Amino acid sequence: MVCCQNTQGQYGKATLEGYYGKLSKAFMQLIKQSPCSGEGQRHLKIDCANGIGALKLSEMKPYFPQEMVIHIYNDGTKEKLNHLCGADFVKVHQKPPGGLDMKPNERCCSFDGDADRIVYYYKDTAGHFHLIDGDKIATLISIFLKELIVKQDFTMAVVQTAYANGNSTRYLQETLKVPVHCVKTGVKHLHHKAQEFDVGVYFEANGHGTVLFSKTAETKIRQLVKEEKDDEKREAAKMLENMIDLINQTVGDAVSDMLVIEAILALKGLTVQQWDALYADLPNRLLKVQVADRRVIDTTDAERRALTPPGLQEKIDALVKKYKLSRAFVRPSGTEDVVRIYAEADTQENADALAHEVSLAVFHLAGGKGAPPQPI
Ligand SMILES: CC(=O)N[C@H]1[C@@H](OP(=O)(O)O)O[C@H](CO)[C@@H](O)[C@@H]1O
Structure with a gap:
């Protein structure tokens, strides 16, 4: 809206209808260029985290072309915002949201509560969950x-x-x-x-x-x-x-990102499985630890290395060396009173073990509060 106003309408009309109209027109033009255009409908299940995305997507539905059918879940009528659902829940827990029944190989996605994040996922025929993240x-x-x-x-x-x-x-x-x-x-x-x-x-x-x-x-x-x-x-x-x-x-913007992704999948004739198969994610784990003052951790190199407290980075380096294809870093959160720990490695067990060992190092060297972190 601000950009539309500031560019005297060049970026679009500064109304909700202007936004829906601009996005749906561009989307329709794009899918018309798709080699499989006219070959039936595309279905997408969307978990809206019981947030604003559900309201806005419902309003936008009449603007969608008939080739694109969206199914809205977690629309805020039954549960609380982000409760066991939403993009952050799916990403952090690496599992499907509640309230969305997923059939094998169905393309699904989750918005977060304010609809500025989106992650995709599907379940394969063996029932395994596959996350397609940012x-x-x-x-x-x-x-x-x-x-x-x-x-x-x-x-x-x-x-x-x-x-x-x-x-x-x-x-x-x-x-x-x-x-x-x-x-x-x-x-x-x-x-x-x-x-x-x-x-x-x-x-x-x-x-x-x-x-x-x-x-x-x-x-x-x-x-x-x-x-x-x-x-x-x-x-x-x-x-x-x-x-x-x-x-x-x-x-x-999750709505815009979702339409961009849907248009690209249609234009390239890609299934969600083919998209997922571009590369295999390294197993990873994100943890958080409470400390008395998270400012004791100072970082450098785009937050990949800790400068303080003394000895912490050396300890992380030694722990990382124990595992294959491994990497770990810690940083103070900018939004919560915690220190975040990230680790990846060749297997999920190793990523979990490394994340746990690094969280113990943070707890002991950076003034952890309460009980020490437990293994995952
Ligand atoms: C690891 C992680 O997901 N961090 C999130 C989180 O920031 P933290 O500084 O890690 O609390 O919230 C930010 C705002 O939404 C988001 O931009 C960022 O990616």
Whole structure:
């Protein structure tokens, strides 16, 4: 709304109808370009965390094309906000939300309460739960955009935080050959870094993120749509133009991100399983520990190393060495009175053991409160 006002309507009409209309128009144009367009309906189950997303998605339903059918769960009529559901619950517990019945291979997603995060997931035929988090969302979007800008002289990068899964960073850098930058936790840090590129994709692992296009890139794309003589190149420019209109460039927005993802899956003819199979996440664990004063922990290197308290980083380094493909870091939360611990390793048992050992080190060296952390 603010951006629409400040650009005298160039970014869109500053009303809810203006927002719904802009997004649905761009989405419809995009799926029309899909090779499987007209081949039946796409269904998506959405857990709205009993939050605002349910209200707004219901209002938006009439704007969706008939090819896209959304099913809203946890709409706030029965349970409390975020209770056993929502994007954070699904990401942290690595399990499905309550209140959503999932059939094998069905594509599902969760918003968080204020609808600025989104994670996808599905259950396979053996009943195993597969989480597709912000890192895999950034990867899908990057694959799609990289192919479209291949002939343009645009700079492109992905911005992540230390919480990004090690295998996502490896895939982006080594397979996709896209530069990756790591910044401090919090979208403001990711947003600022992403502004340095023509195409800046940024996502936190928890599903908070978006894509930014520079003014130069946007002008060039809109000009190509009008002037490009080669049909294939003009179609690619049109897709990019619709992507620019579909993505919310002002802030991470679960509704906009969901439509971007659905459009890309349709255009690339990808199933949720094929998307998930791009790379395998390294098993990981996120824990928190209460300390008397979390400011005793000072970090550097985009929060990947602790400078204080003395001895803590050395202890973490020694613990990390015990496991394969391992990595761990600690940082004071910016939103809760806790210290967060992240660990990843070759197996879930090892990631859990490493996270627990690091949480004990934090407890003993950084003034832990209450009882020492228990093994997972
Ligand atoms: C590990 C984690 O998920 N941290 C979250 C959380 O920040 P903390 O500083 O870790 O409390 O809340 C932020 C605001 O929603 C979000 O941007 C960030 O990613």
